[in-house]
Amino acid sequence: MSSSTLTREQSAKAFDGHQYVYSHESSTVGCKMKFGVYVPEKAEKEQVPLLIFLSGLTCTEQNFITKSGVQSLASKYGFIVANPDTSPRGCKIEGDSEKWNFGESAGYYVDATESKWSKNYRMFSYINEEFYDLIVKNFNVNPKKIGILGHSMGGHGALISFFKRPGQYQSVSAFAPICNASASEWGINAYTNFFGQDETLWKQYDATELVASYNGPKPHAPVLVDQGSDDSFKDNQLFPERFIVACKTASFPLELREQAGYDHGYYFIMTFLEDHFKYHKNEFEHAQ
Known part of the structure; x- marks a missing residue:
């Protein structure tokens, strides 16, 4: 492990393994970033699969x-x-810490243009x-x-990463x-700040829009998405039904399960997390 890049x-x-938290100076976002990484004992002997989990609004790496x-x-x-963490921190940009759903802890996994x-x-x-390469180079990952996968804002981040980087990930899922x-x-609030009024830029970081033009490798089994039926954000912020329609139109395989x-x-995540591990394991078994 490169001690010069990670603290x-x-x-x-x-x-049988260790839960670590590391920090490093990021050249991409211009500040110190923290991330968690769990390394099982098996990784001491051989290369093992990697899952990257992206968290939601208000979250840190913790x-x-x-x-x-x-x-x-x-x-x-x-x-x-x-x-990883969900945003840069300590950049002292006016307006980056005034709202819980924008700025620090709410970076939306986009590259701002404003x-x-x-x-x-x-x-x-x-x-x-940067983060992807850092994990692959410093830990015993099977490339x-x-x-x-991810949750809420992080589920959005996982889906757009899969669609915008065809073939980089063998599997994707979301909560x-x-x-x-x-x-x-x-x-709309975040993208107006990050991209201005150009809605074509907004759509470049929108899973429902991106699936229509995705032409990369399709998963062996339909992409797994879990959604709670009693999620107070479901109907006014998350719009799962629009993603279902978009995937059907694009003939992209999706299994969106509404969990009653x-x-x-996190009780919701905890309950169904093993299903997502099983899903990714199955996809890895079909990886070439």
């Missing part, structure tokens, strides 16, 4: 690793699981280039078995993703 902030044994119980599953399935934000808010490039970001209140009685939180 270990936390380390704890969990099951939420997923402290609330989901992911460590037991990562150990059981022998996956490295890496989860000059105020474009230097630091480059989370799409950070996730899919042919890499999947991405309650923002499916149509350019048409949701959250997305579940809300938007």
